[in-house]
């Protein structure tokens with residue numbers, strides 16, 4: 001088990017470059033399955049474990065995929081299977097995004113059921129409701145979901161009960177080749193939805209209204225491969241903004257799009273942090289005390305759930321008490337227990353966490369319970385007294401490119417140790433503890449009541 005080791009106390013300064021957005025590139029790679037002519041070339045594709053997983057899913061379907069220097073080339077003319085295997089889908093929920101494109105293009109898809117995960121149960125009922133409204137027959141059994149339509153899907157009006165990002169994307173992709181018009185109401189409005197719509201439109205689709213609550217898709221006969229550059233990752237950008245703020249730093253986050261970061265910028269400013277939108281990036285300057293603020297996660301343009309744990313780390317370093325309310329996922333406070341190991345004072349009441357700022361955090365051995373929790377623990381480690389060891393690095397590798405290297409480039413004292421090095425360290429620690437025990441004189445402790 002590899003680990004990140006962070007020694008707290010350094011102020012971050014300098015320039016860090018944001019990678020392409022994980023949550024854009026995954027649906028965009030899935031959408032490439034719709035290209036019946038030509039190849040798709042996807043630029044700024046971040047080298048993340050999740051990207052490798054979805055590439056493998058496409059390969060398992062018969063597409064040819066190459067990945068070199070952050071450029072993915074997909075040739076989906078050759079798809080030969082419509083079944084996404086369990087081993088890949090279980091690794092990453094976003095694999096389920098191949099269902100819409102497969103169903104639309106071939107009239108059939110069989111995908112392993114994506115399970116729940118640490119942050120909530122994450123049902124897919126809204127995706128399925130959309131496919132059914134478009135004429136697909138859905139069958140569930142033996143851990144698989146099968147969807148079939150006897151020919152082209154039909155355009156339909158679909159109201160989403162929750163503004164689900166994944167359901168909006170899956171239905172939007174399915175609708176591109178359907179007969180007639182599809183209208184998605186209460187659609188998700190995230191920037192990644194707009195990026196996907198732009199990609200689909202350059203493939204020849206007709207998608208209008210992405211970024212608003214109503215998206216209209218006119219079905220077309222055929223789509224083709226195109227070149228596309230993925231938008232910068234707003235969650236990675238937000239993570240660096242918070243890291244800069246917690247250390248009292250001055251950091252330019254290159255590539256960050258201020259328009260995508262509205263709620264994060266507003267909350268940082270409320271806390272007393274200066275945020276300046278510059279050409280091609282955002283600068284964060286934290287040169288005063290941090291004020292406590294309340295935060296409530298909501299679908300875009302509300303405060304992103306994917307920044308909730310990092311923000312909680314920052315609130316721990318603020319003056320006063322803050323309330324963090326998580327409304328998107330029902331179980332996204334797993335990091336609270338880990339923060340407590342670092343001397344944090346946080347009380348959870350239902351969907352809210354009451355965070356007492358100001359206590360000095362202390363380094364500890366902690367575990368990333370999910371991707372963003374991992375980033376948040378590293379952020380807390382940047383200001384903790386002593387050394388913080390963060391295990392569960394596989395979660396962090398799903399969504400951050402070279403996180404330790406990028407933070408170290410800003411002056412953080414952080415590095416990663418391999419599984420082997422971590423085993424040697426732990427062995428040394430065990431031996432040191434044993435040595436101390438054998439040196440201690442045997443103590444006879446009398447119970448106080450004896």
Ligand SMILES: CC(=O)N[C@H]1[C@@H](OP(=O)(O)OP(=O)(O)OC[C@H]2O[C@@H](n3ccc(=O)[nH]c3=O)[C@H](O)[C@@H]2O)O[C@H](CO)[C@@H](O)[C@@H]1O
Nearest residue numbers: 023094122123124125126127162164165166167306328329
């Ligand atoms: C790969 C990707 O883009 N992941 C993002 C995407 O996940 P994902 O697309 O899975 O998230 P959703 O927007 O679908 O989920 C939002 C809420 O809707 C619920 N729901 C969703 C679908 C459904 O059919 N039924 C239902 O009840 C979920 O349980 C959750 O409570 O958006 C989340 C919310 O911004 C982010 O945290 C994830 O980083």
Ligand SMILES: C=C(OP(=O)(O)O)C(=O)O
Nearest residue numbers: 093094119306371372399
């Ligand atoms: C929850 C996240 O991703 P996913 O939907 O891929 O699990 C995330 O990026 O924080």
